[in-house]
Amino acid sequence: MSKIVNSSFYLGETKTVARELIGKILVRILPNGSRLTGRIVETEAYLGAKDPACHSFGLRKTKRIESMYLKGGHSYVYLIYGMYYCFNVVTREKNEPEAVLIRALEPLEGVNIMFRNRKVTREQDLCSGPGKLCQAMGIDRSFDGLLLKSSPLLIEGGDGSKFDLISSPRIGIPGKGVASSWKLRFHVKDSTFVTKK
C-alpha cells in the first residue's frame, strides 16, 4: 500500500512537481469506500502570473480560479468547453497561483466502475485526456479546493518505479507567444495511456 504524498512536496517548483507527479497514484474514494485509482502518466505545468497560458496570468482572480490561490496540495477543478472538467494540483505557497494539470492516467483499481462512467470499450480510452479521466473518476466542480490528503480525493506515492520521461510543449495552447513552446508537458515514454494524436 502506497503512502499519501506529503503536502510539502507541492510547495516546490511547479515544473519539478509536474515531472515528479509522473508515476504517482491518483485515488478517488467513493462514498461506499471503493477505490478508483490510476497511475499518473501525463502532466502539464502552469506557471501562474508570468504564464500567458495560465488562468491566473497577471494574478487575475475570479470565482472560478480562487482555489489556485490556495497553498500547494489543494485541488483546482474547472469546467472547460461547458461540458468537461479538468483536474489540477495546486503548487507553491498560498497566493502564488501555479498548478499542474493531470492529463492522463493508467487505470489501476476500479476499472469496471470507470467503464460504467464512460462509454468506451478499450482501457486505453478510459483516462487518456484531462476531460476523460475526470469522467472516469467522477470528478466535478464539487471536488474543487480540496486538500489532497484524504477521502474523497488524494495522491499516493506510487511503487517507486522509474520511468523514461519525455518533455514537450503543452497541448491546446496556440497563440501564446513564447509560452506556446515552453516544454512544460511531461509523459511516460511509450505509454499507451497518454493523450492520443
Add this chain to the structure above:
DNA sequence: TTGCCGATTACCT
C-alpha cells in the same frame, strides 16, 4: 447585455 472563445471530446465525412 451580446458575442466570442477556451488547458476537450466524440462523432461526422
Add this chain to the structure above:
DNA sequence: GGTAATCGGCAAC
C-alpha cells in the same frame, strides 16, 4: 480531415 456540444469569463457594445 472537420465540427458540434454547451457553459463561464471577459471584452465590446
